[in-house]
Amino acid sequence: GAVVSQHPSWVICKSGTSVKIECRSLDFQATTMFWYRQFPKQSLMLMATSNEGSKATYEQGVEKDKFLINHASLTLSTLTVTSAHPEDSSFYICSARVAGGTYNEQFFGPGTRLTVL
Amino acid sequence: AQSVTQLDSQVPVFEEAPVELRCNYSSSVSVYLFWYVQYPNQGLQLLLKYLSGSTLVKGINGFEAEFNKSQTSFHLRKPSVHISDTAEYFCAVSRNSGNTPLVFGKGTRLSVIA
Numbered sequence: 739g740a741v742v743s744q745h746p747s748w749v750i751c752k753s754g755t756s757v758k759i760e761c762r763s764l765d766f767q768a769t770t771m772f773w774y775r776q777f778p779k780q781s782l783m784l785m786a787t788s789n790e791g792s793k794a795t796y797e798q799g800v801e802k803d804k805f806l807i808n809h810a811s812l813t814l815s816t817l818t819v820t821s822a823h824p825e826d827s828s829f830y831i832c833s834a835r836v837a838g839g840t841y842n843e844q845f846f847g848p849g850t851r852l853t854v855l
Numbered sequence: 856a857q858s859v860t861q862l863d864s865q866v867p868v869f870e871e872a873p874v875e876l877r878c879n880y881s882s883s884v885s886v887y888l889f890w891y892v893q894y895p896n897q898g899l900q901l902l903l904k905y906l907s908g909s910t911l912v913k914g915i916n917g918f919e920a921e922f923n924k925s926q927t928s929f930h931l932r933k934p935s936v937h938i939s940d941t942a943e944y945f946c947a948v949s950r951n952s953g954n955t956p957l958v959f960g961k962g963t964r965l966s967v968i969a
């Protein structure tokens with residue numbers, strides 16, 4: 739099946755620094771990638787939809803200047819958490835939608851655990 | 856907009872017993888329905904999906920789900936669970952057209968007891 743990778747799998751950073759998370763579709767092209775955030779023991783909350791070559795669409799309440807998303811190619815999207823604070827600590831998961839798919843099949847990455855001290 | 860309700864936050868069950876995890880959805884348009892499993896500190900793995908056609912859908916690891924349009928439900932079942940089925944299970948819905956994201960339920964923690 740289609741494989742999506744995320745890097746890093748976990749990261750610890752100091753408050754005020756920026757962290758970049760990469761999401762790659764390894765064996766397929768993804769015109770659309772989604773970024774989710776998951777708090778402990780809770781569901782996935784969609785943060786933004788990233789389309790290759792265009793600006794990301796952010797969900798209500800998500801600060802676009804804080805969570806910068808770049809989808810520069812059909813296989814790579816990045817999420818940068820700028821000036822991270824402890825409340826940004828969370829599990830971030832991306833998913834990639836197969837280009838030209840007949841239905842909304844998404845493949846999920848393994849997630850990135852961010853801890854801000 | 857679509858929404859998903861998973862009625863049980865936790866379901867404990869003994870090994871080799873049957874289990875049903877409940878999922879109800881709300882939508883004004885036709886939808887696709889999904890069940891995902893998440894093991895600790897991992898991403899989501901697709902168990903099964905309903906797109907169209909037969910309302911009984913079979914997935915991986917012996918799971919199946921039945922789409923009931925009149926009751927707007929998509930309950931997940933397995934006739935005999937194993938310890939390795941212990942995980943978090945998410946029901947999700949999306950519109951059946953366009954480039955739309957998934958909307959997830961809050962999840963059900965399945966704990967299989969030896």
